Amino acid sequence: MDKIILCLTGGTTGGHFFPLLSVAKEFKRIMEEKRWDYEIFYLGAEPFDKELMERNNIQVITIPAGKIRRYFDIRNIFDIFKFPFGFLKALWILYVKMPNVIFSKGGYGTLEVVLAGWLLRIPILIHESDAIAGRSNKIAGIFATRVAVSFEKAKKYFNKRKTALVGHPIDPDFDNINPDEEIYKKFNLEKDKFIILVLGGSQGAMKINDIVIYSLDKLLMFSQVIHQLGKHMFKEYKQIADGFILEKVPVRRKYYHPVDFIEHKDLIKLLKISDLVISRAGAGTIFEIAASGAPSILIPLRENVAGRHQIENAYEYAHTGAAIVIEEPNFTPDILSSVVRKILNDKATLEFMRKSALEFAKKEAAKIIAE
Missing domain, CATH: 3.40.50.2000 (Glycogen Phosphorylase B;)
Known part of the structure; x- marks a missing residue:
């Protein structure tokens, strides 16, 4: 069997980062039990703990990512221009690696990856942690193949036919x-x-x-x-x-x-x-x-x-x-x-x-x- 490749994105905060690690641990366990060759890499804005990802044998590739703040900030203007550059880099990396699936936790730096993956027809799974969906996940949900949510209330923000209540990923151990x-x-x-x-x-x-x-x-x-x-x-x-x-x-x-x-x-x-x-x-x-x-x-x-x-x-x-x-x-x-x-x-x-x-x-x- 060919190598199974998983792309992770959306780990800029602790709340997004640790669920990614939990899913990565489970993915590794499943692959090793089946004795399948696999690869995991992270693509997105600078992760919450790059060293911890690398210690877990997850390659980290960063892209330019703009953060749109809820309040007026001059940085919002400059960050808008980071999006196209981040998108083009994500498109190139995904084209070269061609992962089997993209798993996104939302947050800034994820839409570039999700949109690039959608254009390349790569299956996309997003996860919403909160009872109220975040802005990036609301948009990503349009392009996602499947949507997983932690809370029942979050279902209303996504297409019900592709949304499932699964809970929040915690440490498999x-x-x-x-x-x-x-x-x-x-x-x-x-x-x-x-x-x-x-x-x-x-x-x-x-x-x-x-x-x-x-x-x-x-x-x-x-x-x-x-x-x-x-x-x-x-x-x-x-x-x-x-x-x-x-x-x-x-x-x-x-x-x-x-x-x-x-x-x-x-x-x-x-x-x-x-x-x-x-x-x-x-x-x-x-x-x-x-x-x-x-x-x-x-x-x-x-x-x-x-x-x-x-x-x-x-x-x-x-x-x-x-x-x-x-x-x-x-x-x-x-x-x-x-x-x-x-x-x-x-x-x-x-x-x-x-x-x-x-x-x-x-x-x-x-x-x-x-x-």
């Missing part, structure tokens, strides 16, 4: 990464006390950090808190948290565990042992929380910051009973601590949320797409 004694030691956790995991993302989330810190005098009375503060905010927020705890509940200091960043394998383990997760509402985060079966409180980004994407993601997930949504205008220390206590003190609620999360999870998404 998710079920094989299990908690061990080491994870409790690493984060100084006690097994007989509630564990709350707070995720602000690798860069941190100021609003979440502020509210959680000023809730610690209540939260630490009945739980231990692992708080991902973000690399760029760690020192500042750790000082604030230490000062607040010292003033309010100094004897509970050992139950607060601030970290700047959590490695992905550790994150999966922590999700699996946490009694409650407090997080933003990005699609990737929601589907990993669901796969772990952890109850959650979601604080979506404000509409004026990121549109309604996270808001719609959060409410569609919460509709299953797996999560509680607190929008930022209502997100205060008193409300947070009250909701947390109410959830953790009700075993029936905890069990229902766990069950609902696992029922929502679609762990086979990466495999379905790769196949």
Whole structure:
């Protein structure tokens, strides 16, 4: 059999990048099981983590790509002219390599590849992560052979005859990464006390950090808190948290565990042992929380910051009973601590949320797409 070639595009942000890697891992596994010769390459704007792609034996080829911003910016004018150059380079690369399929996650730098692939009659599969389709995916959907979506609500943006609900690709090794004694030691956790995991993302989330810190005098009375503060905010927020705890509940200091960043394998383990997760509402985060079966409180980004994407993601997930949504205008220390206590003190609620999360999870998404 001739070599099977997969082209990936759309990995400029973490939310787009890691699903591409998950699908690539599944594709490799399938090819190796069948003992078929294969090749994977990335074509598009500069990926989120080029080195990680290359370590996974994925060739990276970049093209000029313009980003059209939602606000006035002089760069929008210059970026428009990057499109034709990016399109021509993509057309040439695809003509030379002639992949069997293009898998696009959307975002800037993908339309050039999708349009070039359509002209060359290469099958195109796109994936929409959010409940509201992004601008590039709405356009790409016209040219796509098949469309996969994470949320039911996203179906309405695409031709229903070629659209399927598959979920969001997560790490294919998710079920094989299990908690061990080491994870409790690493984060100084006690097994007989509630564990709350707070995720602000690798860069941190100021609003979440502020509210959680000023809730610690209540939260630490009945739980231990692992708080991902973000690399760029760690020192500042750790000082604030230490000062607040010292003033309010100094004897509970050992139950607060601030970290700047959590490695992905550790994150999966922590999700699996946490009694409650407090997080933003990005699609990737929601589907990993669901796969772990952890109850959650979601604080979506404000509409004026990121549109309604996270808001719609959060409410569609919460509709299953797996999560509680607190929008930022209502997100205060008193409300947070009250909701947390109410959830953790009700075993029936905890069990229902766990069950609902696992029922929502679609762990086979990466495999379905790769196949």
